[in-house]
Amino acid sequence: MTATTRTAHHSAVWLSEMDCDLEEFVAIVDQATDPLDYPHASSIDRGVVIYDSNQLREAAATPAGRRAVQAEIVHAFLEGPGIAVFRHAFADHVVIDRASDAFRAMIADQHVRGATAGDHYAVPGANDRVWNVSEKFALADPDGFAAYYSNDIVDLASAAWLGPGYQVTCQVNVVNPGGAAQSPHRDYHLGFMTNEVAEEVPVHVHRLSPVLTLQGAVAHCDMPVVTGPTMYLPHSQKYLAGFLAWRRPEFKEYFARHYVQLALHKGDAVFFNPALFHAAGHNQSLDVKRMANLFQVSSPFGRAMESVDRLAMSKAVYPSLVAMRTGGATNASLRHVIAACSEGYAFPTNLDRDQPVEGLAPETQAETVWRALVEEWDAARLSAELDDQATRSSTSG
Numbered sequence: 001m002t003a004t005t006r007t008a009h010h011s012a013v014w015l016s017e018m019d020c021d022l023e024e025f026v027a028i029v030d031q032a033t034d035p036l037d038y039p040h041a042s043s044i045d046r047g048v049v050i051y052d053s054n055q056l057r058e059a060a061a062t063p064a065g066r067r068a069v070q071a072e073i074v075h076a077f078l079e080g081p082g083i084a085v086f087r088h089a090f091a092d093h094v095v096i097d098r099a100s101d102a103f104r105a106m107i108a109d110q111h112v113r114g115a116t117a118g119d120h121y122a123v124p125g126a127n128d129r130v131w132n133v134s135e136k137f138a139l140a141d142p143d144g145f146a147a148y149y150s151n152d153i154v155d156l157a158s159a160a161w162l163g164p165g166y167q168v169t170c171q172v173n174v175v176n177p178g179g180a181a182q183s184p185h186r187d188y189h190l191g192f193m194t195n196e197v198a199e200e201v202p203v204h205v206h207r208l209s210p211v212l213t214l215q216g217a218v219a220h221c222d223m224p225v226v227t228g229p230t231m232y233l234p235h236s237q238k239y240l241a242g243f244l245a246w247r248r249p250e251f252k253e254y255f256a257r258h259y260v261q262l263a264l265h266k267g268d269a270v271f272f273n274p275a276l277f278h279a280a281g282h283n284q285s286l287d288v289k290r291m292a293n294l295f296q297v298s299s300p301f302g303r304a305m306e307s308v309d310r311l312a313m314s315k316a317v318y319p320s321l322v323a324m325r326t327g328g329a330t331n332a333s334l335r336h337v338i339a340a341c342s343e344g345y346a347f348p349t350n351l352d353r354d355q356p357v358e359g360l361a362p363e364t365q366a367e368t369v370w371r372a373l374v375e376e377w378d379a380a381r382l383s384a385e386l387d388d389q390a391t392r393s394s395t396s397g
Contacts, residue, residue: 012203013202013203013204014199014202014203015198015199015203015206015240015241015244016199016244017195017199017244017245017248019241019244020241020244020245020248020251021241022250022251022254024239025236025239025242025245025251025254026254028235028236028238028239029233029234029235029236029239029258031235032047033047033048033049033080033081033234033235037072037075037076037080038072038075038076038080039072040055040056040059040068040069040072041072042055042087045085045262046234046260046262047081047234047235047260048081048083048084048085048232048234048260048262049076049080049081049083049084049085050084050085050087051084051085051086051087052087052088053086053087053088053089053091053153053269054088054091056069056086056153056156057152057153060156066156069156069160070156070159070160071160073156073157073160073161073271074160074161077161077214077237077271077272077273078211078237078273079238080235081234081235082232082234082235082236082237082238082272082273082275082276083232083234083270083271083272083273083276084157084270084271084272085262085264085268085269085270086153086157086268086269086270086271087265087268088265088267088268089151089153089154089218089267089268089269090148090151090153090218090266090267090268090269091267092147092267093266093267095144095147095148096148096218096220096266096267098141098144098147098148099137099144099148099220099293100220100221100291102136102137102140102141102144103130103133103137103172103174103220103291103293105140106130106133106136106140106172107128107130107172107174110128110130127173127174127175127176127179128172128173128174128176128289129171129172129173129174130171130172131171131350131351131352132169132170132171132350132351132352132395133170133171133172133293134149134168134169134170135395149168153269154168154216154218154269154295157214157216157269157271158214158271158297161211161214161271161297162211162213162214162297162298162299162300163299165300166214166297166298166299166300167297167298167299167300168295168296168297168298169295169296169297169298169348170293170294170295170296171293171294171296171351172291172292172293172294173280173291173292173294174289174290174291174292175227175228175280175281175283175289175290176283176289176290177283177285177286177287177288177289178283178284179228179282179283179290180282181228181231181279181280181281181282182279182280183252183279184231184233184246184251184252184255184256184259184277184278184279185246185277185278185279186242186243186246186274186275186276186277186278187213187215187274187275187278188213188274188296188347189209189212189213190205190206190209190243191243191246191274191275191360192347192360192361193243193360193361195244195247198243198244199244203240206240206241206243207240209243209274209275210237210273210274210275211299212298212299212301212302213274213296213297213298213299214271214272214273214274214295214297215271215272215273215274215276215278215294215295215296215297216269216270216271216272216294216295216297217230217269217270217292217293217294217295218267218268218269218292218293218295219264219265219266219267219268219269219270219291219292220266220291220292220293221266221288221289221290221291222263222264222265222266222288223263223264223265223288223290223292224263224285225261225262225263225281226283226284226285226288227281227283227284227285227288227290228261228280228281228282228283228284228285228290229261229262229263229264229281229290230261230270230278230279230280230281230292231255231259231260231261231278231279231280231281232259232260232261232262232272232276232277232278233255233258233259233260233276233277233278234260234276236275236276236277237272237273237274237275237276237277242275242277243275246277251277255277255279259277259279261281271295310341310342310343310365311365311386311387311390313341313342314338314341314342314365314369314382314386315379315382315383315386317337317341318369318372318373318379318382319379320337321334321337321338321369321373322373322379324337325373334370334373335370338366338369338370338373339366342364342365342366342368342369343364343365343366344364344365344366345364346361346362346363346364347361348393349362349392349393350392350393350394350395353391353392353393362392362393363389365386365389368382368385368386368389369382369386372385
């Protein structure tokens with residue numbers, strides 16, 4: 001193998017910020033959405049596919065019709081603009097209003113307790129965010145929860161993108177009058193990583209990450225453009241280096257000049273590829289508290305095959321790690337052991353209690369064990385910290 005071949009293999013497997021090319025990006029996003037690809041759509045608005053949910057329900061009433069509609073939705077998310085709007089997804093506003101009342105009660109409770117929910121891409125405390133609203137809603141109002149999450153359009157889009165067994169989590173976001181816009185970004189999983197970490201992830205995982213989740217939002221009030229509904233950049237999900245590009249100033253500037261912002265009505269839903277460049281807009285209204293329920297729908301496949309008690313394993317192995325370090329083991333060897341016994345990913349967690357301190361994700365169990373080793377904690381201190389971490393990440397207790 002020649003040096004040139006080795007370099008080609010390297011560049012084919014790993015991405016870096018140096019691969020981010022604005023001209024290449026512009027060539028991808030500067031394309032039209034072809035209406036012929038979306039025969040079930042009611043319209044194409046500035047490149048975004050718009051569906052009338054009632055018409056879509058009729059078209060998907062048979063197994064063959066459902067497959068045809070879902071194939072079209074997948075095309076929109078993957079090869080098309082990356083986004084679809086579903087008008088009147090929640091036609092019964094009584095259901096929406098009941099959920100909104102429950103969400104407002106949660107927000108009021110947070111205010112009474114003095115709790116401030118952090119926001120991944122905006123200033124914490126500027127708006128009202130409720131984490132894990134699905135569980136809170138189910139426990140507070142099971143009948144309201146059942147009426148709300150029985151929605152067929154949510155299932156249609158989620159099952160199209162992720163298949164059966166998808167997992168729903170939701171976070172309510174209320175952008176108050178004057179609430180500033182978010183920074184443009186991509187989303188979970190790779191969108192929550194620093195560029196340094198994302199560069200360590202091979203390119204095939206950059207391709208995989210977007211198909212592990214589906215982003216969405218349901219409008220809980222009318223959202224004219226002045227209220228700052230989410231800004232999107234159609235077709236940007238197709239740019240391979242996008243998980244490294246979205247923080248770069250030239251990409252942010254391009255987004256600011258070319259984003260699309262669509263007004264929504266109460267009960268409308270939007271679903272989009274998590275790799276789409278997007279950001280909540282600036283609420284310039286004087287009196288509208290713009291409420292949306294943000295959907296994070298996940299594939300069931302991103303899990304280990306066996307149930308493993310990594311908390312117990314980490315505690316048990318720590319004295320051996322200390323002995324190895326004292327005996328001169330390399331840092332690499334120690335990290336290999338930690339990777340085999342400790343949880344190396346921060347999610348899922350309870351973002352009410354386990355909020356990120358630096359960056360977009362809390363400290364992982366593996367990072368805690370490594371910090372303990374470097375700072376020479378005794379086993380009792382690590383055990384207490386790991387127990388506290390486990391409590392913070394749990395929704396019970």
